Amino acid sequence: MNIVLGVSGGIAAYKAVMIARRLVEEGHDVHVVPTDDALQFVGKPTWEAISRQPVTTSVHENVAEVRHVALGQEADLVIVAPATANTLARMAAGIADNLLGTTLLATQAPILVAPAMHTQMWQHPATQANAAVLLSRGVEFIGPDDGRLTGTDSGPGRMSEPDQIVARALEMLRRRGVEDDLRGVRLVVSAGGTREPIDPVRFIGNRSSGRQGVAVAAAAAGRGADVVLLAANIEESILADVRARENVQIVTVTSANELKVVADREAGTADVVVMAAAVSDYRVAEVRATKMRKEDVGGEHLMLELIENPDILAGLARDRRPGQVIVGFAAETADDQQSLIELGRQKLARKGVDLLAVNAVGWSEGFETAENTLYILAAGGELISTVAGTKAETAEGLLDSIVAKLSTAG
Ligand SMILES: Cc1cc2nc3c(=O)[nH]c(=O)nc-3n(C[C@H](O)[C@H](O)[C@H](O)COP(=O)(O)O)c2cc1C
Known part of the structure; x- marks a missing residue:
């Protein structure tokens, strides 16, 4: 060009x-x-x-x-x-x-x-x-x-x-080249990682930077979608990519419960929901009102009781409207590609989503990196696409699968 x-x-x-x-x-x-x-x-x-x-x-x-x-x-x-x-x-x-x-x-x-x-x-x-x-x-x-x-x-x-x-x-x-193939589509995407408070100064979190979800938001906006980005604890420098775009609305959340509230609300009018945020499966049973001090809890061991968080993705899939496309992400640690995809298939069956993007995570891959590989599974578990490259490139690849799904979902 x-x-x-x-x-x-x-x-x-x-x-x-x-x-x-x-x-x-x-x-x-x-x-x-x-x-x-x-x-x-x-x-x-x-x-x-x-x-x-x-x-x-x-x-x-x-x-x-x-x-x-x-x-x-x-x-x-x-x-x-x-x-x-x-x-x-x-x-x-x-x-x-x-x-x-x-x-x-x-x-x-x-x-x-x-x-x-x-x-x-x-x-x-x-x-x-x-x-x-x-x-x-x-x-x-x-x-x-x-x-x-x-x-x-x-x-x-x-x-x-x-x-x-x-x-x-x-x-x-x-x-x-793709000519605004998401124009008129309302797409909700979550990104980042939730934080479950322990007390006013501490939380249980995860290493998700939000880059992949933000890349999906940016790519979808570029292809004409009206985007709502549910941003869980994402650095401002990463959000800068979408801040200036007028067709991206950013809603910030902290914990899994907060994310559930806004995800359920926004999904009500969405054509596509992409849940790329890393959501904590558990939260602390009793959040302390004041800072937990070593002197008060004492001893060599500290027990924190955790209780299960609601399964946001499964809930969205269960309640989806006709024609709505629900996309999940699975970040898994696996020894090889085959077992990674197998773990993805198990998650797909549990969640009941239309598409699942599986990616490998580990001590040195997946999280803060600029590059990624996504294995995209369809509802029946078949691998329909593998996209590798920068997170912007993998976002485009995922959107191609979403566009194809939208054309048959209506
Ligand atoms: C060593 C040097 C470095 C400069 N760096 C910048 C710069 O990074 N950004 C900027 O806006 N102007 C910078 N300027 C000033 C511009 O060169 C100046 O405003 C010039 O008129 C810009 O003209 P242009 O926009 O037509 O290229 C610098 C000037 C010098 C002498």
Whole structure:
């Protein structure tokens, strides 16, 4: 596909070289459009060599090709990385006195911007207002991340890592290929891990980061669904992927019981429910009103009585409306793929869901990682799809199975 990579004048321009390179490696035609200031940081020969395309900054070069509009018109995706405060302001105002400005106005392709600047510049009301204008026009943002900036500073403003930007760009391109196949669908997805309080300061939790469920929310929103994300104890940096999307509503919950209340409520009007959150099977029988002190409980052993939590997924499957698709997740520790899938089949039979996504978890896999493999089982236990890759990619694979199920469930 045709990708325009706009590069503006920030230190992070050197990282954009990696973005161009990865996209070329993926087989895309990459047209780099730097601003004049960007060329102060990384020169034209680098961009031309990496992209294998001619690079110009001015509207007065290659006039015969009407390049100032042609690049934008022919693009399937436009990325601006890094996006400086200045370039964001110019985009918001529609200024077109360079090739990047005209390209951005001429294009009807989706636009992804990766801001990069010092924290004060990013948080300035002018920059925030410009970002809000661009968001309201459907421009997608990735980052900025919180981290080390140029010099000794650190804080929000660091450009997202090239790999993340490439992953999002590829997801956006894929979405263009699938053409909003979830438009009009109301999809509820839970993500993260529940916490069962012991006392006001302690809880029983699990290692689920929420990445896979958030990736499902982001991917579904990208394919046009109206999404409700039930977020159980998820870090803000992971939620950032969906915060800005206007078709994602985020409801935060803490414990399994809280999740049950909102899941039952939201499922009432949902077409699809995906339960990706890791839900505690048990909770502490008696939550203490004050902090449990060693001096008070004493001894070498401490017994906590646990009682069973309601089975949210089985309840949703039991009460589902005709045509509604209920999708569960099974995170299992198993020695090999066959036993993993077998454990998944047993869970499927217990829960009565329409689809079950089984993934392996362990000390070093599944939880905080960016990559995943999902084995997708249909209601009868048959393995209908295996999807591997980034959590964004596996989310897309799962949605493909959901779309197929929706078309037969009606
Ligand atoms: C060393 C250096 C680093 C800079 N880094 C950034 C940056 O990360 N983000 C930013 O918004 N501006 C940064 N600037 C300021 C921009 O280069 C300046 O606003 C410029 O006009 C941007 O032009 P452009 O948006 O057309 O590329 C930097 C300037 C210098 C000299």
